[in-house]
Amino acid sequence: MKDRPVLDKKLDSKTFREFYYLKEELVDFCRKNGLPASGGKIEITDRIAYFLDTGKAMPVSAVRKKVSAMGEIDEDTEIEPDFVCSERHRAFFKEHIGESFSFNVAFQKWLKNNTGKTYRQAIESYYQILEDKKKGKTVIDKQFEYNTYIRDFFADNKGKSLDQAIKCWNYKKQLQGHNRYEKSDLAALE
Template identity: 75%
Template sequence: MSDRPKLDKNLDGKTFREFYYLKEELVDFCRRYGLPTSGGKLEITERIAHFLDTGEVIATKKVQKKSQIIGNITTDTEIEPNFVCSEKHRTFFKEHIGNGFSFNVAFQKWLKSNTGKTYADAITAYYRILEEKKSSKTKIDKQFEYNTYIRDFFADNRDKGLDEAIKCRKYKKQLPGHNRYEKSDLDVLAK
């Protein structure tokens, strides 16, 4: 098994990208070397790789969300710009959809990208999204590598358990290259 290199300033960006590091490790690195720690794992990874290759610290861009005062929401109300899920929104959707309502990722994305449409449109979209989820494999966003790996592992190994999937995932994280499931990852189970 290939040993994962220690994450420090002597590493180059290319080597760094070949291995898996936990977000906590990335944040710790940023604190040690004065890099901003804000953002998601992918953003922090880019920041560290740039620092390792150039020695430059990329400043983060301040994103300021305008807080909107939401009045009474009706089915005719238009979805506001910079939509943010709030308790008022949750209450509205629970009243119209039922207690089983939840802000799933696909629905949140729909709300944020459909400013100006009505909340009646949102309710229709919510039901459509639920139907689509039933009939197709949900796309897992890139930052959720663990979830993607486990799902792909079980799709290929219905006879295996979660402990085996986790053991294969841990093995895979120690190898250079991508962190997606491959049949060869099962080799670690024979050891």
């Protein structure tokens, strides 16, 4: 087993990608090395890997989303292209769904991928997404490795505790390679 290396400029990108680093560690590295620190974990990881390979900052995409000016939203309004979660949208959904409404990842994706459908259909989809989540049918995106690991741990280890799952996760993320749950990770509990 190879110990997780310190994230610094001496690291090569291949080794860097073989280990797990917290987003805050990635952001800290970017700030110390004059790289943009904004964006999601995958984007920041790619930026750092490029920097480790070339010694240069990755060119930034100049594409900006246009914020569409739209009037009142009602249930028959069509979802606009390049949907952006805004306070107006949040207020609309809270009015129609309730105070418990939140822009979860699955619903945000649905909105962005369903331009032209109505907000009535969006409300129906929101409830379906919540039902799917209760039944464990949701897909966890790649950047949420911890969440995926914990879900898979519990699927394979009924009756184990969250503390045990976290202990195995902490063990796993120190190992070289992928961060998916494996039965062999239970070695951390011995």
